[in-house]
Structure formats: structure tokens, C-alpha cells
Amino acid sequence: MAGSEPTTAGSGRVGDAAAHLAQDTADLVRSQIQSVQGEVSAALRRMGAGGALLAGAGLCGALTVASAHQTALRTLEHVLPRTMASALLTCAYGSAAAALGIAAWDRVQAAADASGQALERAREGIPDAGGSVSGPGAAPRSPDQGP
Secondary structure (H helix, E strand, C coil), X not given: CXXXXXXXXXXXXXXXXXXXXXXXHHHHHHHHHHHHHHHHHHHHHHHHHHHHHHHHHHHHHHHHHHHHHHHHXXXXXXXXXXHHHHHHHHHHHHHHHHHHHHHHHHHHHHHHHHHHXXXXXXXXXXXXXXXXXXXXXXXXXXXXXXX
16 A cells, blocks of 8 residues: 555656646636737727718818719719709719729729639649649650649
């Protein structure tokens, strides 16, 4: 029995050390999570305030456009009948919308093409299942190796 007591005391010390390590690790993880939560909460508060300011700017921009429209309409009404002035502005706005839409479509298509080309270049440098590398710097394959 005397021989079993040091083993029990030794495993008690190891068990205590493991328990302390587990507690310290849990405390460290808990403090890191609280720190990250605080940082994320602060960032979200700033983002929320920025979103509110952006919404206010959008509203002011819409009011500016409405005011500019009224000014242009009233100016044209001095030269043209009211319905013709309104039709002229409608055609101008429609033409501008079409031109901006076409320009936007061209930009989106160019971005899609560029990202597709970048993806192809990235794929060329990735090793295939056989472990060889395909691409500009790779050794040529023999016809019996396949694609």
C-alpha cells in the first residue's frame, strides 16, 4: 500500500495541473472572445452610423435631382408648351438612362471577362491529379499522358 500512495499523489498533481491548464485555457479563450465581441460591436456601431449618414446623403441627392428637374421643367415651359417640355425632359432622362445602362453593362462584362481570365491563369498553375504542373513554365506532356 505504501507503494501506491506516491503514484496517487503524483497523478493527483498531474490531475491538478491538467485542471489548472484547462481552466487557464478556458479563461484565455473566454477573454479573447469577449475582446473580439467588443471590437465587432464597436465596428458595427460605426458601420450603423455610417449607413445612416449614407442614407441621408442619398435622400439629399434625390431631393437635389427633383429640384433640378423642376428647375429645368419651369425653364423649358417658358419656351415650349407644358406637355412638350415634360416630354422633352422624359426623352432626355430616358436617353441618359439607356446610355448609362449600356456603359454599366460594358463595365460588368469587362470585369467578368477579366475575372474569367484570371481564373484560367490561376488554374494553369495548379498541379493536376498526377502531381505535374501545367502552365507556361511546365514541361511539355507527351501525347499518351492526356490533358
